[in-house]
Amino acid sequence: MDIKDFNFSTSLTPTDRYMLGEIADMMGTPDGAFNIRKNGQGLVRESSQNIEIRQKTDKPGIDIIIKPYTKAEKVHIPVIITDTGVEEVVYNDFFIGEGADVDIVAGCGIHNCGDQNSQHDGIHAFHIGKNARVKYTEKHIGAGDGNGKRIMNPTTVVNMEEGSYCEMDMVQIKGVDSTLRKTEANLGANAKIYILERLMTHGKQEARTEMVVNLNGEGSSAQIISRTVGKDDSVQVFFPNAVGNNACHAHVQCDSIIMDNAKISSVPAISANHPDAQVIHEAAIGKINSDQLIKLETFGMTEEEAEEVIIQGFLK
Amino acid sequence: MLELKNLSFKVDNEDGSGSLHIIEGLNLSIEEGKFVVITGPNGGGKSTLAKLIMGIEQPTAGQIIYNGQDITNMSVTDRAKLGIGYAFQQPPRFKGLTVRSLLSLAAGKDLPEDECCSYLTRVGLCSMDYLNREVDSSLSGGEVKRIEIATLMARDLNLAIYDEPEAGIDLWSFTMLVDTFKSLAKNETNSVIIISHQERIMQLADEIIVIADGKVMSRGPKDEIFPKLLTEFGSFGRDCTFRGEGA
Numbered sequence: 317m318d319i320k321d322f323n324f325s326t327s328l329t330p331t332d333r334y335m336l337g338e339i340a341d342m343m344g345t346p347d348g349a350f351n352i353r354k355n356g357q358g359l360v361r362e363s364s365q366n367i368e369i370r371q372k373t374d375k376p377g378i379d380i381i382i383k384p385y386t387k388a389e390k391v392h393i394p395v396i397i398t399d400t401g402v403e404e405v406v407y408n409d410f411f412i413g414e415g416a417d418v419d420i421v422a423g424c425g426i427h428n429c430g431d432q433n434s435q436h437d438g439i440h441a442f443h444i445g446k447n448a449r450v451k452y453t454e455k456h457i458g459a460g461d462g463n464g465k466r467i468m469n470p471t472t473v474v475n476m477e478e479g480s481y482c483e484m485d486m487v488q489i490k491g492v493d494s495t496l497r498k499t500e501a502n503l504g505a506n507a508k509i510y511i512l513e514r515l516m517t518h519g520k521q522e523a524r525t526e527m528v529v530n531l532n533g534e535g536s537s538a539q540i541i542s543r544t545v546g547k548d549d550s551v552q553v554f555f556p557n558a559v560g561n562n563a564c565h566a567h568v569q570c571d572s573i574i575m576d577n578a579k580i581s582s583v584p585a586i587s588a589n590h591p592d593a594q595v596i597h598e599a600a601i602g603k604i605n606s607d608q609l610i611k612l613e614t615f616g617m618t619e620e621e622a623e624e625v626i627i628q629g630f631l632k
Numbered sequence: 633m634l635e636l637k638n639l640s641f642k643v644d645n646e647d648g649s650g651s652l653h654i655i656e657g658l659n660l661s662i663e664e665g666k667f668v669v670i671t672g673p674n675g676g677g678k679s680t681l682a683k684l685i686m687g688i689e690q691p692t693a694g695q696i697i698y699n700g701q702d703i704t705n706m707s708v709t710d711r712a713k714l715g716i717g718y719a720f721q722q723p724p725r726f727k728g729l730t731v732r733s734l735l736s737l738a739a740g741k742d743l744p745e746d747e748c749c750s751y752l753t754r755v756g757l758c759s760m761d762y763l764n765r766e767v768d769s770s771l772s773g774g775e776v777k778r779i780e781i782a783t784l785m786a787r788d789l790n791l792a793i794y795d796e797p798e799a800g801i802d803l804w805s806f807t808m809l810v811d812t813f814k815s816l817a818k819n820e821t822n823s824v825i826i827i828s829h830q831e832r833i834m835q836l837a838d839e840i841i842v843i844a845d846g847k848v849m850s851r852g853p854k855d856e857i858f859p860k861l862l863t864e865f866g867s868f869g870r871d872c873t874f875r876g877e878g879a
């Protein structure tokens with residue numbers, strides 16, 4: 317659709333608007349560059365002076381090209397699927413110029429009311445230039461009451477040049493039946509990455525995360541935090557791996573709350589291939605602390621209400 | 633208002649060699665509007681008694697009557713709704729919850745900032761620095777303890793139980809706290825039970841109850857009991873009554 321014909325209120329259904337609000341905080345046409353993909357096709361696209369969004373010609377997806385030294389701009393690139401039976405693989409490449417400082421808001425929402433599976437596999441590659449700063453936010457949700465599954469398999473590769481900084485906040489808190497999440501980061505000298513992954517699974521959902529952070533450059537550092545809650549009969553598996561190939565610092569921290577009949581395994585790996593690499597890992601899986609529950613019950617909350625408060629705080 | 637009848641709490645020894653009475657056949661009544669201090673040696677059963685009243689532990693025998701109603705089998709949640717509150721001796725921390733939201737949860741409604749501040753001030757915390765801090769491991773033990781006390785202040789309670797509120801608190805804050813408890817002591821309808829070893833808190837009491845070995849060892853007006861703590865009850869009086877600040 318041409319941007320001139322696009323109107324947030326009339327070009328989108330209420331479900332579309334609800335999903336966009338949930339996954340990308342979009343309550344209207346956003347300022348700056350954006351791309352909305354719906355049911356397997358680009359719906360509308362807008363570039364800005366410093367940020368160009370270009371449709372790929374060889375495969376589905378877009379290139380997002382951010383000019384060097386672009387400051388304080390935002391890009392929104394949400395994906396929504398509202399038809400049943402849509403299965404897609406989408407390739408998005410981000411080229412972030414030297415010294416740029418940008419916020420990228422991605423996210424995927426699948427609303428499946430039908431009996432066929434809907435699946436979005438987003439393959440993201442970031443090329444972060446020297447001294448550039450990127451804040452990447454990605455929220456995944458599933459909704460709809462059909463029997464068809466809602467499946468998301470994101471793959472993210474982040475290549476970071478000297479002195480660059482990347483903050484990734486990735487959340488999946490409801491309604492995604494199956495997910496395989498792969499993340500790889502390659503850090504140059506003095507590059508810094510901060511990854512926060514928050515996940516909640518319920519019902520019979522399955523989630524698997526594989527993450528490799530290669531600290532290749534001198535003075536690079538990584539902080540990886542995973543907070544998850546497993547409810548009902550859901551299954552979660554984590555494979556975070558931090559590899560220190562130079563004088564560097566890495567800290568991996570995985571905390572999970574396990575409830576009902578859920579199964580969680582955390583299989584962390586840390587490796588050092590350089591005498592000055594310092595790589596630390598901490599992991600814990602446990603029930604909700606009973607003192608916390610009791611404390612909230614002494615405020616007059618029921619056990620269920622207390623659990624909800626604790627989980628919300630933990631995943632915040 | 634509160635009556636404990638023949639209350640017992642017995643636990644089985646881990647090695648299966650019988651059982652141990654933590655609270656044994658305890659009888660006690662506390663009248664409306666009274667300010668009572670419970671004291672006694674460590675391990676005597678004071679915290680267990682508080683947990684039995686709050687419903688956190690279930691008695692193995694006996695009854696708890698509250699305002700004429702048998703609450704022995706009532707849940708913690710329901711007792712809280714009747715206006716009973718308990719400030720833990722060792723309060724838990726909450727990742728991701730701010731001081732302000734914890735106070736709001738305690739009050740059962742969104743508390744305006746100035747109201748939160750007034751509760752924090754009453755426990756000697758400079759409120760603006762704390763409102764938006766998380767109640768997590770970044771706070772010291774004494775800070776968590778004072779926030780715990782503030783959550784009880786934020787509630788509208790008929791029976792408030794504070795378990796060693798002085799522990800881990802510096803001298804300046806302690807003075808503040810004593811003043812706060814003094815104002816609670818004036819209330820005619822609500823009852824307050826403070827488990828404490830501090831003379832300045834005992835001096836506020838209408839009544840002091842000494843608990844040792846799971847039983848009431850002695851009880852009476854403070855003028856009668858307090859002098860005995862230092863003499864008749866021997867060593868524990870010296871150990872506990874003037875225990876240093878920040879214990």
Ligand SMILES: Nc1ncnc2c1ncn2[C@@H]1O[C@H](COP(=O)(O)OP(=O)(O)O)[C@@H](O)[C@H]1O
Pocket residue numbers: 643654672673674675676677678679680681
């Ligand atoms: N659930 C329990 N199981 C086993 N022992 C307990 C339990 N609760 C309390 N106790 C023991 O009972 C004694 C009294 O504890 P507590 O009530 O905490 O004493 P106080 O608060 O007077 O110091 C302690 O020796 C404690 O270890």
Ligand SMILES: [Mg+2]
Pocket residue numbers: 678679680721795
């Ligand atoms: Mg105690």
